[in-house]
Amino acid sequence: MKINQVIVRYLKMPMKHSFTTSFGTIQDKSFLLLEILTEEGIVGFGECVAFEAPWYTEETVKTCWHMLEDFLIPILSQKEIHHPNDASKWFSGIRRNNMAKAAIEGALWDIYAQKMNQPLAKVLGGNKEEIDVGISLGIQPTIEKQIEVVGKYIEEGYKRIKVKIKPDWDVEVIRKLREAFPKVPMMADANSAYTLKDLNILKQLDEFDLMMIEQPLAYDDIVDHSILQKQLKTPICLDESILSLEDARKAIELESCGVINIKIGRVGGISEAIKIHDYCESKGIPVWCGGMLEAGIGRAHNIALTALSNFEMPGDTAGSNHYFEEDIIHPEVVVTNGTIQVPQTAGIGYEPNRKAIEKYTVSSKTYLI
């Protein structure tokens, strides 16, 4: 297979609710959508999960477009694609920029699954027919509002609730949430808002039977998390710190975490995500699929990946209607009683909604290969 054309579109989709974490608030979802066309006429889509500002990792919409245009797309020229795993070899000379790389690789997996005439989940080695999902909820203006919002999603049937914490929005909020919902599987994500100096606060969270505390310490740390994990009963889940299989190996060897959140974009693509999944499975470390407030294409890739066996815990892949009035795929992702049916048709299993894509496109550029 050879690639003929890559279309990069910059989309801006209004979100139904703003999303507030320890580092800021997102109101609109702005991102790059990639469409790759092959010589034989197969079309694959990939979503780049970088945000507009570098507060989660260093990548942004603009850095990704620069990497795609000036480095990654040119590498595709003259390449014969045998398997999407090839992409990580071609891109190995380029340091990091994982979200930009993953966007291309995701489209190649879509193309490959269509060519195999198989659902993407099957091609990746996943056998689940449905996946359990949870929801990630942003920081609310008051504790009362936080309890109300959590209650709404418990009623909708989500299998696990994740709330965001930050200094001065932690122990008291979790205590009140636990009082209101004593039995609900719940976890807290700090997005690197603490240091080891906050040990006392983090230890108090042990009282509330949380499934895990996600990324309490620095975004690039593995060592301090290992020190912290030894002081906590609650498992630590690493998100920002894990950019590769090597990072996962080091974190597990140092006992820095009991769980890993796998995000396809953060680790540079589905191939690396599967390697981390398999390694964690061999070490008895459960994983779950994180979210980046994706639109439909990224969401479809997450669903396919979550069909793998060691995605034991519900991920952050909520239904399309939680985020957007209208998604860019047909049908939209539907969550019923906390589960999503894994599509059984060839490719990602959802059709791009061309009208919606057009509607939300701010600008685009076509690259002939």
Ligand SMILES: O=C(O)CCC(=O)C1=CC=C[C@@H](O)[C@@H]1C(=O)O
């Ligand atoms: O609903 C989703 O897609 C999950 C959203 C979510 O929790 C996150 C998205 C992006 C950055 C972070 O704030 C956070 C996370 O760290 O997992």
Ligand SMILES: [Mg+2]
């Ligand atoms: Mg996180």
